[in-house]
Amino acid sequence: MSLESLCPMKQRYLLIVLVVLSVLSVFIGVTSLNISDITSLTDQQQQILWQSRIPRLISIIIAGATMAVGGLIMQQLSRNKFVSPTTAGTMDSARLGILVSLLVFTSASPMLQALTAMVFAVLGTMVFMKILDKIKFKDAIFIPLVGIMFGNIIGSITMFFAYQHDLIQSMSSWLQGDFSMILAGRYELLYISIPLLAVAYGYANKFTIAGMGEDFSTNLGLNHKQVVNIGLIIVAVSTSVVVLTVGLIPFLGLIIPNIVSIYHGDHLRKNLPHTAILGALFVLACDILGRVIIYPYEIPIGLTVGVIGSGTFIYLLLRRKAYA
Numbered sequence: 001m002s003l004e005s006l007c008p009m010k011q012r013y014l015l016i017v018l019v020v021l022s023v024l025s026v027f028i029g030v031t032s033l034n035i036s037d038i039t040s041l042t043d044q045q046q047q048i049l050w051q052s053r054i055p056r057l058i059s060i061i062i063a064g065a066t067m068a069v070g071g072l073i074m075q076q077l078s079r080n081k082f083v084s085p086t087t088a089g090t091m092d093s094a095r096l097g098i099l100v101s102l103l104v105f106t107s108a109s110p111m112l113q114a115l116t117a118m119v120f121a122v123l124g125t126m127v128f129m130k131i132l133d134k135i136k137f138k139d140a141i142f143i144p145l146v147g148i149m150f151g152n153i154i155g156s157i158t159m160f161f162a163y164q165h166d167l168i169q170s171m172s173s174w175l176q177g178d179f180s181m182i183l184a185g186r187y188e189l190l191y192i193s194i195p196l197l198a199v200a201y202g203y204a205n206k207f208t209i210a211g212m213g214e215d216f217s218t219n220l221g222l223n224h225k226q227v228v229n230i231g232l233i234i235v236a237v238s239t240s241v242v243v244l245t246v247g248l249i250p251f252l253g254l255i256i257p258n259i260v261s262i263y264h265g266d267h268l269r270k271n272l273p274h275t276a277i278l279g280a281l282f283v284l285a286c287d288i289l290g291r292v293i294i295y296p297y298e299i300p301i302g303l304t305v306g307v308i309g310s311g312t313f314i315y316l317l318l319r320r321k322a323y324a
Contacts, residue, residue, distance in 0.1 A: 010263070014277045018061075021284045025060070026053045028288060030296045051184045059187040060179060060287055060301075061280040063242045063249065066193040068279025069200055069272060070235040071253020072260075074125075076211040076268050077231050078132060080143045081261070082316075084253035085125075085239045087144035089151035091248050093124025094240040096158045102167055114189060114244050121236035121243075124154060129232065141317070144254075177247040177302035179287055190245050193238045197276065200234050204269035207231055211268075248302055249283065251309025256282060258316050 027033045031048050033041070041049065071084035078088075085091050097120030101113045128150055132143060162168050200207075209217045210227040217224045242249065256279045260271050283301065286308060290299035 011274055011277065014274070014281060018277060018281045018284065021281065021288060022057055022061070025057050025284060025288055028291050029053065052182070055184045055187050056179050056182045056287075057284075059182045059190055059246060060284050062190045062193055063246050064252065064280035064283030065197065065276035066190075066238045066242055066279075067249055067252040068256035068275045068282075069197055070238055072257040072268065072271060072275045073200060073207060073231050073235050074253065075257055076207050077228055078129070078143070079211055079213075081258055082141065082144040082254065083147060084144075084251075084257075085235060086248075086250050086252075086254055087147040087151070088125060088128045089147055089154055090121050090125045090128075090236055090239045091243055092151040092154040092158065094118075094121040094236075094243045095248075096120050096124070096154055097240070098244065099158050099162055099167065103161070103165060114240065117240040117244055118237045121240045122233055125232045125236045126229075129228070176300050177249040177305065178300040179246060180298050180300070182246070187245055189241055192241050196234050196238045197272075200231075201269070201272050203227065203230060203234075204272055208268045246301070250302065250306045251313055252279060252283065252305060255309050255312045255316065259312075 023035070026049070027035055029048070029052075031045070033045055033049060033053070067085065070090075071086075074083050074085065074088060074090075075081055094117040097117035098113055100120065101116035105112055105116075128147055131146065131150065135143070135146065159168070206222060206227045209220060209222050210224055210231070214224045217227070257271070257275050260274045260278060264271055264274055283305065286304040287301050290301060290304040293299060
């Protein structure tokens with residue numbers, strides 16, 4: 001059996017596991033909800049189901065798929081397997097935008113915060129790509145280190161001004177991802193990511209060509225700068241939406257595309273569905289783990305993903321060295 005015939009089968013298996021974990025996720029929590037009682041829920045249980053559990057599940061799936069696909073696009077455009085919104089300053093730039101909205105617009109609405117965060121995330125990502133163009137030493141490990149340093153500089157500036165204006169507590173809510181506060185009416189901003197993922201799929205082949213370099217793509221008749229800018233805007237806007245709604249989810253856009261490429265190759269258009277499904281599945285599994293490991297208390301998703309993701313990142317580094 002060829003690899004091409006195995007890939008749809010793997011995708012179906014991933015979808016089956018995602019559905020199973022989704023059902024399991026709905027019935028895990030402090031308030032008891034049993035699948036056998038789904039037709040005879042009390043008013044309180046129905047409210048918990050529709051106001052908390054279902055919105056939480058939807059936000060997990062959208063956030064996981066969005067961050068994973070964003071990492072895949074950035075890796076393709078930068079031609080580096082270790083570049084992602086986490087290691088390119090995109091998330092930190094979005095947080096700086098949130099701070100600016102809180103400082104300039106005292107009672108900033110969620111939409112105004114979102115727009116400001118998107119603008120700063122786009123600008124920060126573009127600055128990183130400009131820095132990337134100026135660097136002659138294109139080592140796969142060196143580039144993300146530069147991105148991490150760039151992000152830390154932005155993060156330090158953000159925390160400095162937050163401290164100066166007594167906004168540390170407000171900013172800390174975006175320091176670590178957490179789905180525990182997701183309720184109906186507080187997660188719908190994530191729906192912006194769905195059309196962005198559709199646009200990313202439509203531009204997948206152009207992203208692949210753009211990732212081969214400006215000279216090569218221009219010779220093929222592609223408007224390289226326009227395609228790169230579209231890709232960066234998709235990544236920056238979707239990342240901002242996730243940060244505003246959930247908070248920071250580290251390493252997700254870094255490890256998921258690499259895992260997919262190990263068993264599925266580097267075809268961007270074919271990898272997008274796998275990456276989205278696996279990203280949602282990974283976040284969902286980490287969320288369930290965070291809810292049961294010290295039950296009835298809960299570990300934030302940023303911590304579980306950070307621990308598992310950092311371990312996976314180390315494995316990918318060692319694997320790259322072994323297969324170099």
